[in-house]
Amino acid sequence: MKIGVIGLGTVGYGVVEILTNEKTRLEKEMKQEIVIKYGCGLEEVDLPEEIIYTKDYHDVINDEEIDVVVELIGGTTIAKNIILEALNNKKHVVTANKALLAHYGKEIFQTAKANDVHIFYEASVGGGIPVLASQKESLIANNTKEIVGILNGTTNFILTLMENENLDFDEALSIADGLGYVEANPALDLDGIDAAHKICILAQNGYQKFVDFDQIQASGIRNVTKLDMDYAKKLGYRFKMIAQAKPVKDGLGIDVSATLVNLNELVANVMDSYNVVEIDNDYVNNIIYYGRGAGRYVTASAVVSDIMKTHQVERWSHDYEDCKHVYPISSSRYYVRASKPVDIPYETYYSEKDDHIYITEEIELTDLKNKLDDENAVIFKVRG
Amino acid sequence: MKIGVIGLGTVGYGVVEILTNEKTRLEKEMKQEIVIKYGCGLEEVDLPEEIIYTKDYHDVINDEEIDVVVELIGGTTIAKNIILEALNNKKHVVTANKALLAHYGKEIFQTAKANDVHIFYEASVGGGIPVLASQKESLIANNTKEIVGILNGTTNFILTLMENENLDFDEALSIADGLGYVEANPALDLDGIDAAHKICILAQNGYQKFVDFDQIQASGIRNVTKLDMDYAKKLGYRFKMIAQAKPVKDGLGIDVSATLVNLNELVANVMDSYNVVEIDNDYVNNIIYYGRGAGRYVTASAVVSDIMKTHQVERWSHDYEDCKHVYPISSSRYYVRASKPVDIPYETYYSEKDDHIYITEEIELTDLKNKLDDENAVIFKVRG
Structure with a gap:
């Protein structure tokens, strides 16, 4: 070779x-x-x-x-x-x-x-975590139901710093930058674009459809405040930048957003610059892959396994159809922080000072916004 | 085909x-x-x-x-x-x-x-968790340092029941049995033999050596008491039946034992009948695979992926050497519960009623036992 x-x-x-x-x-x-x-x-x-x-x-x-x-x-x-x-x-x-x-x-x-x-292209998602080969080969019996991941180490490191050191986003960003965690173009990490690249690749592999990247909505972690992080913790959740994909009506739902994840879920306990991918399938439900998503040897290890693979496999098919439509996954439970009580269907209500915090029932985002009728309300997705 | x-x-x-x-x-x-x-x-x-x-x-x-x-x-x-x-x-x-x-x-x-x-033989370890193919193919660049796993769903389910429902081992076993979780020969699960089969296969794949199964020491969870479980929790640990393999001097250290795992580790948070495998390598450190280790479709999914693989790969080598010696991994930190204070090198000491609890520094088990000079002292391994 x-x-x-x-x-x-x-x-x-x-x-x-x-x-x-x-x-x-x-x-x-x-x-x-x-x-x-x-x-x-x-x-x-x-x-x-x-x-x-x-x-x-x-x-x-x-x-x-x-x-x-x-x-x-x-x-x-x-x-x-x-x-x-x-x-x-x-x-x-x-x-x-x-x-x-x-x-x-x-x-x-x-x-x-x-x-x-x-x-x-194993190294393109999750660094050394062997998720793509596993998805295409070891899970071949399965039809993919949902893919969820923490796919960007920099933002996970910043969120961990904010929580552990009681810092605001800007303070944590500045420390992460000093430690060399932030790229020349910070928007790729902070606004979820890097994670969107990765969930796009995972979705293509998992659903066997070509996804138009420009249709994927990504928002990052710039809007996560220490205040909301503290409220989330009190209610049993932790902020993570979650990339998600699942089939919806005539296409795929794919997005990246800062999301509250229930602390009972393993994904919520993935800290520092670690990455995680959870794949839910019809025959094998929630398989989780965890590891370091970046680093010289971590990524090089995945590249080397792919080099060996060029001489090992006969078949690695990309005969995909086009994905007709890509939507943000807007039907969800939501965290809402409002300055006064609001009339929305909720699971949990908590108030402190002038803040009124709700974990809603599952609801369409537009319906939620209509009901809220409050442009200053803070809204994040909730999982688990 | x-x-x-x-x-x-x-x-x-x-x-x-x-x-x-x-x-x-x-x-x-x-x-x-x-x-x-x-x-x-x-x-x-x-x-x-x-x-x-x-x-x-x-x-x-x-x-x-x-x-x-x-x-x-x-x-x-x-x-x-x-x-x-x-x-x-x-x-x-x-x-x-x-x-x-x-x-x-x-x-x-x-x-x-x-x-x-x-x-x-993907289905032989971890049911539907695609760990063996990943280990042999995706991690091919690496030399394996350590393999750690919760490889038996039944015992993990029993330990979870004991903790959540505040039950003794026998009570939890009886409930697990009623739910169909216990095999006709319960020793395979409870005494760690099933987990030993699996760590033997993982070690063969990871270290490229044929392992003599009869040299592997396995002990299970029968000796875990509610009392020790409570003390462990107070000190920040949780009991798991851990299968472990790592290179030692002229062979491999491999064993299965009830072990206290630090709650900060993801492995400690794998509950119910879920399995987990953590592989630490030289280029890619601690990769973790998590999922259900048993069940009709979970296991069948792994079998089907292997059937497809027979027509996909050119190379799946088992040109291993024999492993000269297999040892239990007896150098470890230990949990000790004694009825009176003892003179051992420890990290943590806690006492309650007539119990004196120590988390020791790393020590050889024989040295620990000599120092203790107390046949009634309760001893478990500690990780993390």
């Missing part, structure tokens, strides 16, 4: 390290030689001497000896060209690029199929 | 149901016809008419058309013959038989290899 690694940053270099360190064991298991022929990146890094360094990705994807192209530069422009050209050159592709797969999955999967090669 | 299902009990009939209900979808995904040719069991059950019923398993394993033999009769006598004969007849085999694999895994795996066919 001859491999070209394009992108020599945190994850790419981790892949080179793992394949170098574990070469003997992996070759024995795979019963073949495993060679990284190229390392391709804008700046040369310290590579083992048998690896050819190049700045030009064409050297990699045009080399007839290369079986597997590993794309780890990220982004949706050059990375897209690399992947499509590699597939068209009959190379298997392994990538961790969630944004690219969320936006252009259909084109990429269909190009792979047309060229009879594989594209694997 | 032509399949013979041997064993038409709870799980076997579930496999027939799933393959019948999901036939169209699975055939589309697998790009081939999927036919159950035989259903084999001691008593005829209501089978779809295209399935041939037989009492004689030789009809199945000697039929040249059969690609996959599914063994679901359990036990270690006839089941062993069926599997070995099927492998020698060049059939792939799928089984849920944990006792058989724990006792005779080496012979079975080597027979499969000699005949260049596969044996898959």
Whole structure:
């Protein structure tokens, strides 16, 4: 097996390290030689001497000896060209690029199929948590009912900090930033866009439908206050940024939002930068996968398993139909904080100072807003 | 793909149901016809008419058309013959038989290899939780550090009942029995033997070594009292029957025992009949898999995924070395309840009535017992 690694940053270099360190064991298991022929990146890094360094990705994807192209530069422009050209050159592709797969999955999967090669992307969701392969292979007997996840480590770390250190969002964000947890473009994490990329990929795999990413509504955690966090805790809940997908009428319900999760649920007890994915199926109900969603070796481990997989499987089908419509999941129980008592169907009512807190019964969001008739009321979804 | 299902009990009939209900979808995904040719069991059950019923398993394993033999009769006598004969007849085999694999895994795996066919056994550990495939394929980059699990649903259900309903072990056992949770031979569950079968299989997969099952020490939950459960809770712990494996000096440490687990750990919060497996690796640390470990469709779902896998993978290697020695994991922190103060290195001390409770520092069990010099002292392992 001859491999070209394009992108020599945190994850790419981790892949080179793992394949170098574990070469003997992996070759024995795979019963073949495993060679990284190229390392391709804008700046040369310290590579083992048998690896050819190049700045030009064409050297990699045009080399007839290369079986597997590993794309780890990220982004949706050059990375897209690399992947499509590699597939068209009959190379298997392994990538961790969630944004690219969320936006252009259909084109990429269909190009792979047309060229009879594989594209694997375990590292794109949940870092090293082996959820995608498991979903597509081990749960193959099942029809997916619901997918729920904490898919972004940065926001989960910030929410944990707010709770443990009694901080407001801005204070916790500033600490997380100082610790290197926040990306150059913080909106990707904080507004739920990164998590939306990931739930889009999970939904495509689970429901076997191509999802138009632009139809997914995501809101993040900027509107979570210490005040609401405290009230949530008193009522037995904890704020989590929940990504969710489930079938609704003529399409899929998919969204990302700050949500109160009952403390009795395992998902509510996933703290710090950990990720979790819960998949509810018809034959196997709520399977949960938990682990670290990011980090050099965590993500590189998933990339390496995919590289091995290119030589292990005969079938990894993406023959999906288009998903007709994507809706936000707006029928839910809700947390409501209002400045005066309101007339809504509720399960729990609690008041303190001038705040009136309700956990509602299940209700459509528009109905709830109509009944509330209060633009200042704070509203969050509730689970469990 | 032509399949013979041997064993038409709870799980076997579930496999027939799933393959019948999901036939169209699975055939589309697998790009081939999927036919159950035989259903084999001691008593005829209501089978779809295209399935041939037989009492004689030789009809199945000697039929040249059969690609996959599914063994679901359990036990270690006839089941062993069926599997070995099927492998020698060049059939792939799928089984849920944990006792058989724990006792005779080496012979079975080597027979499969000699005949260049596969044996898959996802359903043997954790029911529908897709842990074995994930461990062997998705975590292939990693060297396993530690495996920890709650692998027996019955005992977890009993421990949950004891805590929630404030019952002694015997009372909870009697309720669990009335609900059908206890097997004909209760020792398999209660004394940790079933969990030992499963940790043996997980350890073989994870450490790539054949483990001699008879060297594994297992103790169960019969010695857990309401009194110790209450003290544990006061100190921030909860009793779980923990199966554990990790490398030690010249072999593996493997055992099963009632253990106090810190409530901060997710594993401590796995209740009722749910199972959990936590795998700590060198590149991906603590990955957790959670779900139901038993039940008709849960287990049948894992069997069906394995049946599909016989036509998906090229490689599922069991080229293991023998594990030289298996030891109980006797170096640990311990919970000690003594009737008078004792002189041992401890982290926590608590006393109430005539009970003196210690959470010790990490210590060898023999050293602890020597220091205690009290045969009536109650001792349990502590995690987290």
